[in-house]
Amino acid sequence: MEVNMRGVVLLGDRECYVKDFPDPIPGFGQVRVKMMASGICGSDLHLYRMTKEQAKSRGDRIPGHEPCGIVDMVGQGVKKVKEGDRVTVYHYLGCGHCEFCSAGNLMWCREAKGYGGPIDGSHADYVIADERNCVLMPDSVSFIDGAFIACPGGTAFSSMRKLDVKTGSNVAVFGLGPVGLSGVKIAKAMGGRVIGVDVIDLRLDLAMSMGADVVVNSQKEDAVSAIRNFTNGKGVSLAFEASGSTKGRTDIIHSLCRGGKAVFVGVGSNENVINPSQIIGSQLTLMGSFVLPLWMTYEMVNFLDNQKISFENAVTHRFSIDNASEAYKIFDEGKTGKVIFEWK
Ligand SMILES: [Zn+2]
Ligand SMILES: [Zn+2]
Incomplete structure (x- = not known):
């Protein structure tokens, strides 16, 4: 197994570092998305500020829930999404069957799991996502805008x-x-x-x-x-x-x-x-209000495409994942616009 993926690990008390992980492999119905842009969110700071004790029980779980990138591997049973697709990843996984999931309100599912919480998040080179969560973006919508769509x-x-x-x-x-x-x-x-x-x-x-x-x-x-x-x-x-x-x-x-x-x-x-x-x-x-439903993610991608608008003016700092420690520190000081990780 190749060990190439860089991912952020939180240590508690405003400390974090970048660790090497095995490259993740998508399972049935899943795809692997190579990150191109991934935002740091105010809610990531709550985790960044947790105690060392809390960080220990969290373990090596990778934070980040604003993923956007390119599909680079598809698992068995994936029907629509394919390698090379530019996607913003809807950041809650639901059971797929309840009344909320059926209506696209995955964030209300009783079994909802958010990236960077109970499942590995997007402050890493790759994210594993359900096919259903990948929303295609045209070239006119940038990767940074895709990361904005996922959360802020x-x-x-x-x-x-x-x-x-x-x-x-x-x-x-x-x-x-x-x-x-x-x-x-x-x-x-x-x-x-x-x-x-x-x-x-x-x-x-x-x-x-x-x-x-x-x-x-x-x-x-x-x-x-x-x-x-x-x-x-x-x-x-x-x-x-x-x-x-x-x-x-x-x-x-x-x-x-x-x-x-x-x-x-x-x-x-x-x-x-x-x-x-x-x-x-x-x-x-x-x-x-709380995030957005999955179905509205499609509407929002179209809105950005039709209106020709971008959120990139709100970004004041761009970092490589290698400099995660500095990125978190600067955002934590509360005097920035959006801080994002970017991959070239
Ligand atoms: Zn967020
Ligand atoms: Zn559900």
């Missing part, structure tokens, strides 16, 4: 579909990390007017480069007033909360106009900030 872009896309952004819709995006920045790009492509809110100037600049109409540093300026000014005093009809902060969640409620809608995806604060009394008179609709 997909999370933003399904949220914008829930908000039903239309031409001229006023949209506020709170939290301009990779998910929020993807939200800015998608809302603009859907025809929205977008105001972005964050506390880090670099991220505000990135939001402008992704097409935001206006940005606000909520540490220097009151976000609710800025949003009121942006909408002639009315408030936005749609809002996307990707900061996970108490402040962002609170400000959203006061930034919406009557009949406004908000989607919450940012995980973080555990404080109770929403008082149902505040949403009655204004008839607000508040929703949660």
Whole structure:
């Protein structure tokens, strides 16, 4: 067995290293995908920050759940996907039979397994994926965009579909990390007017480069007033909360106009900030969202292809997998845009 595959192993307490693994072989109904781009996610940082004790029980499990690459080996029983296909890999495996899997909502399956959690993830040269999870991409969609589709872009896309952004819709995006920045790009492509809110100037600049109409540093300026000014005093009809902060969640409620809608995806604060009394008179609709269904991955690939949009402006750092330790460290400092591993 060849031992060529490099993969990241987390050691706990913000340490990791690159280890050599046997090249994985796809089983029945599976394919092997040679990684071309794979993002580091905020949720990978939760694992990076776990204790040494927790890391020990995790063992050599490879992290990463934003895989995109080229199929380079197919297992027995694979019918549609073939060697050379450019694919973004949907990052939950489901049982394939339950009501959720049947509807393409694999992330809700009671037996769902996410890459980088119970199964080896994409911070490695190869990923083994079920054929069903491989969504073909045309050449117009880059590998980096495919990695965005798998997680931050997909999370933003399904949220914008829930908000039903239309031409001229006023949209506020709170939290301009990779998910929020993807939200800015998608809302603009859907025809929205977008105001972005964050506390880090670099991220505000990135939001402008992704097409935001206006940005606000909520540490220097009151976000609710800025949003009121942006909408002639009315408030936005749609809002996307990707900061996970108490402040962002609170400000959203006061930034919406009557009949406004908000989607919450940012995980973080555990404080109770929403008082149902505040949403009655204004008839607000508040929703949660979590990644995207498998079927919507196809829709999103088409959306990127048709709209000719890319998320690459949100990427501030690109690393070889050999430099994983440095990549995690920089992303952990929280002052970057998207950090990705890239293969040439
Ligand atoms: Zn992610
Ligand atoms: Zn299932």
